[in-house]
Amino acid sequence: MINEVKEIPVTGITYKDLRLEKKPLSPAYVPPPRELVPSAKRAVCIDPSRTCMPLGAMWATLGVHRAIPFVQGAQGCTTYVRYTFARIFREPASIASASFHEDAAVFGGRKNLVRGIRNLVCRYRPELISVVTTCSSEVIGDDIQSFLAEAQELLEEEFGPEVLDLTRFVVVNTPSFSGSHVEGYNRAAREFLRALARKSGSSSERVCFIPGFMMPGDIRELKHLFSLMGVKHSVLFDISETLDAPLGPPQSLPYYPRGGTRVEEFVRAGDAQAIFSLSPDAGSAGAKWLKKRYQVPSFVLPMPLGVGNTDRLVKTLSEVTGRGIPEEVRYERGILLDAMADTLHYTMMKKVALAGDPDFVAGVFRFVCELGMEPTYVLLGTKSASAAEEIWKVAEEYGKRPVVMNGGDQFEWEQALKEDRPDVVLGHSRCVNIAREIGVPLVRFGFPVYDRVGYQREPIVAYRGGERFLARLVNAILDHHYPDDRTHQ
Amino acid sequence: MSVCGAYGCVPLAAKPCGLLTEPGGMSQRSCAYFGARYVLGPVKEALHLVHGPVGCLSYGQMVRGQREPLLGTATGEAEIIFGGLARLRRALYEGLSLFPEVRGAFLYATCATGLTGEDLSTVAREVEEETKKRVLVLDCPGFSHSTQAGGHALAYRALSSLVREGERAAAPVVNLVGEYNVAGEAEEIVRLLAALGVRVHTVLTGKTRLSEIETLTRARLNLLFCGSTARDFAEDLESRFGMPWVKVSFYGLSATSASLRKVAEALGLSGSAVEELIAREEAGVREWLRPRLPLFSGKRALLVLGAGRVGPLARLLRELGFEVVGAASIFGTPRDHEEAAPYSGFLTDDPGDDEVERLLSLLKPDLVLTNAREVWRVIKFGFPALSFPQEKRRGGYAGYRGLLNLARDIERVLTAPVFRLPPLV
Numbered sequence: 063m064i065n066e067v068k069e070i071p072v073t074g075i076t077y078k079d080l081r082l083e084k085k086p087l088s089p090a091y092v093p094p095p096r097e098l099v100p101s102a103k104r105a106v107c108i109d110p111s112r113t114c115m116p117l118g119a120m121w122a123t124l125g126v127h128r129a130i131p132f133v134q135g136a137q138g139c140t141t142y143v144r145y146t147f148a149r150i151f152r153e154p155a156s157i158a159s160a161s162f163h164e165d166a167a168v169f170g171g172r173k174n175l176v177r178g179i180r181n182l183v184c185r186y187r188p189e190l191i192s193v194v195t196t197c198s199s200e201v202i203g204d205d206i207q208s209f210l211a212e213a214q215e216l217l218e219e220e221f222g223p224e225v226l227d228l229t230r231f232v233v234v235n236t237p238s239f240s241g242s243h244v245e246g247y248n249r250a251a252r253e254f255l256r257a258l259a260r261k262s263g264s265s266s267e268r269v270c271f272i273p274g275f276m277m278p279g280d281i282r283e284l285k286h287l288f289s290l291m292g293v294k295h296s297v298l299f300d301i302s303e304t305l306d307a308p309l310g311p312p313q314s315l316p317y318y319p320r321g322g323t324r325v326e327e328f329v330r331a332g333d334a335q336a337i338f339s340l341s342p343d344a345g346s347a348g349a350k351w352l353k354k355r356y357q358v359p360s361f362v363l364p365m366p367l368g369v370g371n372t373d374r375l376v377k378t379l380s381e382v383t384g385r386g387i388p389e390e391v392r393y394e395r396g397i398l399l400d401a402m403a404d405t406l407h408y409t410m411m412k413k414v415a416l417a418g419d420p421d422f423v424a425g426v427f428r429f430v431c432e433l434g435m436e437p438t439y440v441l442l443g444t445k446s447a448s449a450a451e452e453i454w455k456v457a458e459e460y461g462k463r464p465v466v467m468n469g470g471d472q473f474e475w476e477q478a479l480k481e482d483r484p485d486v487v488l489g490h491s492r493c494v495n496i497a498r499e500i501g502v503p504l505v506r507f508g509f510p511v512y513d514r515v516g517y518q519r520e521p522i523v524a525y526r527g528g529e530r531f532l533a534r535l536v537n538a539i540l541d542h543h544y545p546d547d548r549t550h551q
Numbered sequence: 552m553s554v555c556g557a558y559g560c561v562p563l564a565a566k567p568c569g570l571l572t573e574p575g576g577m578s579q580r581s582c583a584y585f586g587a588r589y590v591l592g593p594v595k596e597a598l599h600l601v602h603g604p605v606g607c608l609s610y611g612q613m614v615r616g617q618r619e620p621l622l623g624t625a626t627g628e629a630e631i632i633f634g635g636l637a638r639l640r641r642a643l644y645e646g647l648s649l650f651p652e653v654r655g656a657f658l659y660a661t662c663a664t665g666l667t668g669e670d671l672s673t674v675a676r677e678v679e680e681e682t683k684k685r686v687l688v689l690d691c692p693g694f695s696h697s698t699q700a701g702g703h704a705l706a707y708r709a710l711s712s713l714v715r716e717g718e719r720a721a722a723p724v725v726n727l728v729g730e731y732n733v734a735g736e737a738e739e740i741v742r743l744l745a746a747l748g749v750r751v752h753t754v755l756t757g758k759t760r761l762s763e764i765e766t767l768t769r770a771r772l773n774l775l776f777c778g779s780t781a782r783d784f785a786e787d788l789e790s791r792f793g794m795p796w797v798k799v800s801f802y803g804l805s806a807t808s809a810s811l812r813k814v815a816e817a818l819g820l821s822g823s824a825v826e827e828l829i830a831r832e833e834a835g836v837r838e839w840l841r842p843r844l845p846l847f848s849g850k851r852a853l854l855v856l857g858a859g860r861v862g863p864l865a866r867l868l869r870e871l872g873f874e875v876v877g878a879a880s881i882f883g884t885p886r887d888h889e890e891a892a893p894y895s896g897f898l899t900d901d902p903g904d905d906e907v908e909r910l911l912s913l914l915k916p917d918l919v920l921t922n923a924r925e926v927w928r929v930i931k932f933g934f935p936a937l938s939f940p941q942e943k944r945r946g947g948y949a950g951y952r953g954l955l956n957l958a959r960d961i962e963r964v965l966t967a968p969v970f971r972l973p974p975l976v
Contacts, residue, residue: 094649095648095649098645098648098649104642104645105624105638105639105641105642105645106600106622106623106624106641106642106643106645106646106649107605107608107622107623107624107625107642108620108622108623108649109612109620110605110608110609110623110625112605112609113605113606113609113610114604114605114606114607114609115606116606117606132575135662135693135694136582136662136692136693136694137572137578137580137581137582137693137698138581138582138583138584138585138607138610138693138699139582139606139662139693141579141580141581141582141585141924142581142585142606142610142613143610144579144924145613145923145924146610146613148923148924148926148927149613149923151927152927153927153931154904154925154927154928154931156577156904157577158574158575158576158577159572159574159575159577159578160574160575161571161572161573161574161576161578161580162662162693162694163571163694163695163696163697164694164695166694167662167665167666167692167694167695173574174574175574177573177574177575178573178574178575179575180575181573181574181575181576182575182577185575185576185577185903185905186577186904186905196662197603197604197606197631197661197662197663197666198662198663198666198693198694201631201662201663201666201667202666237628238604238605238606238607238663239604239626239627239628239630239631239663240627240628242605307931309930309931309933310931310933311912311932311933312908312932315905315908315909315912316904316905316908317908317928317931317932492612
């Protein structure tokens with residue numbers, strides 16, 4: 063009797079056996095010695111999925127209106143980052159260098175900073191200058207605060223005392239030999255608030271947000287969500303208009319895009335109703351500092367990627383502001399759910415490998431679990447205890463058993479992918495080579511994405527962004543021919 | 552529109568070459584490490600290892616379109632405080648066992664390890680003795696030179712130390728020196744030389760490997776392309792091995808033809824074969840160009856480019872009928888400016904962002920040729936711009952076919968409707 067059959071026997075070829083063996087690219091291919099694959103057991107680092115701290119501080123600064131980062135280091139520290147921004151955003155990014163030469167290495171960077179600040183103020187009239195240190199100035203031991211005091215004194219002498227009202231200064235210590243760009247952004251978030259935020263006593267209904275390395279499109283999507291919810295908001299480090307500006311001759315020179323967070327918004331942050339860090343590793347230090355100093359309620363939430371993460375943001379916002387969740391938000395959420403249900407045959411049980419910055423990966427990890435995908439190898443380019451914890455929590459919730467490489471390099475991750483091929487790779491542009499080699503589609507997200515046009519404008523966060531991201535993911539799977547998969551016939 | 556700063560107006564003046572960068576001047580110049588990576592990036596059969604923080608490793612992967620894998624020590628606080636040579640030694644051995652096929656290794660120093668005073672050469676010598684592979688140290692901390700040119704020189708000095716004396720080939724064989732194979736440009740040069748019966752031994756450093764560099768002396772002649780980066784290298788090979796060299800340029804019709812004649816003369820090839828090739832190639836190009844020349848004629852061009860390319864491209868644009876109203880090098884030498892001066896109007900070096908902006912608004916060029924960083928500013932201002940290096944799929948700009956590519960790209964930029972759509976009123 064059919065009722066007596068406890069388990070339907072499955073016979074035939076299993077999914078795993080159907081997989082085509084990857085042919086090595088050349089007959090000379092030799093797999094690396096096994097003991098050298100895990101990055102923790104090596105001194106050598108190959109293809110890191112992170113870069114150094116100053117980039118994070120520069121990124122944050124470029125989200126401020128008429129702000130220029132002044133990088134206390136050699137010229138390369140600036141040029142490389144400018145090139146990175148140019149590739150990602152296809153926008154000009156003005157970043158000044160202290161131009162360290164041998165004399166600075168011998169005598170320190172005092173002269174460079176004093177003269178550099180003077181030139182910058184004189185030639186560019188910025189409203190804010192962030193002094194970003196590098197490994198050189200940190201190894202030399204430059205006393206930035208006293209150099210800056212001297213520079214300000216000279217500015218007052220030359221241009222009159224009002225010049226210091228027009229230009230504010232923030233010092234961000236970012237020694238490149240520790241942490242990564244994520245930590246650099248985190249430090250910048252704290253230092254900007256520490257230098258600028260004040261409490262006037264009159265409370266405001268405004269809620270502040272620190273977006274982390276979100277793209278202009280993501281920030282716009284967040285603003286849309288906040289408007290729907292009727293939340294008065296300030297996005298701190300708002301690159302949505304500074305690194306995505308329309309074409310057109312500028313009204314005056316030097317050129318500054320119209321957008322960016324105003325200095326006053328940082329000043330008023332002390333009065334804010336709450337501060338949200340939407341990228342735990344990049345920005346939470348600022349939120350925590352504001353809470354400690356001015357008792358502003360602070361919330362550190364995972365990046366709002368997918369349903370659950372966005373739900374958490376919406377619910378928390380609703381609790382903090384006392385406003386209900388409007389119908390329009392539920393409608394957008396419904397559309398995301400509809401899209402997920404429509405496409406479940408393409409996503410369910412697909413093996414996915416993830417790589418990138420901890421905040422992005424932890425956020426997307428929950429989303430891919432919600433889609434019913436099987437996350438296999440997860441690379442956190444920057445070591446992060448909180449992201450790993452979040453990933454394990456989600457994994458337990460959904461019964462997944464991923465391999466998490468916390469702070470590893472891409473070499474380690476790629477070796478794992480070569481031996482156990484996923485169906486799709488979710489990662490940044492530096493995952494192109496491995497995706498091509500193992501012959502699976504790559505869906506790009508996170509930092510850095512430089513080989514797509516318009517990526518920076520297309521959101522991946524919140525409900526609508528999630529729907530867009532899902533569509534990209536499914537289309538990538540549809541575009542790719544699976545020899546062993548008949549789902550899209 | 553105001554083009555003047557509020558506090559102290561800095562007049563827009565032509566700057567001579569060779570000045571140190573002014574701090575805070577928003578220069579586009581880079582560091583010595585960048586220069587060394589630029590030259591050595593694609594050298595095959597070598598292990599490339601950066602001794603420094605993870606940023607230098609990460610950014611060192613961005614130079615040049617094609618490159619070999621880059622490894623690094625990703626030094627942390629412990630190495631800065633207690634010294635990182637032990638880590639470097641371990642990393643080097645690990646790298647050599649991960650890539651056992653390499654013939655040698657390049658070790659790059661960076662600011663951090665330069666400042667802590669690490670002596671990379673002791674590790675290099677040790678490993679060299681043990682593994683019998685060449686380990687070359689690039690002493691290129693970012694602060695050590697005023698621009699990337701210092702790094703270029705260091706890199707070529709390292710390559711030069713690899714070259715061994717050998718037997719000259721009897722057949723006409725040449726090396727391309729200072730040719731970086733941007734978007735496959737070397738292919739066209741090799742094609743033209745092959746048409747003359749000249750074989751190319753190696754392309755430094757666009758398409759080369761250590762074994763080819765070691766046997767450079769097999770060639771009878773060095774063709775020097777980029778004078779800014781590789782002139783010393785060519786001179787060095789001449790003095791050490793008596794290898795003659797000629798300066799050539801394959802940018803533009805007259806320059807390509809003149810260079811082919813020079814090569815033929817230096818190798819003692821038959822003049823008639825060269826003239827035949829030139830006549831055939833030039834005829835095709837001229838025919839293709841003729842209907843397009845009225846579009847280029849009298850248009851105003853502005854160049855903001857590295858160093859060695861300013862002169863050749865200014866000449867090329869003049870040849871196409873452009874008026875070069877301004878040219879700015881990023882880290883030019885007096886020689887580069889001498890080359891560019893006859894063809895260009897305003898000539899300056901190391902322009903800051905504000906100077907580029909004022910150049911644009913004062914000169915109002917019809918076409919701007921610039922690098923991949925600054926091109927976005929130019930476009931933002933609404934000026935048609937073409938960036939170097941170009942994408943590979945658009946093809947190289949060298950030689951006769953390259954000129955057609957370039958002319959086609961310029962035509963696209965000049966005729967793109969986006970720059971002249973009627974404003975919304």
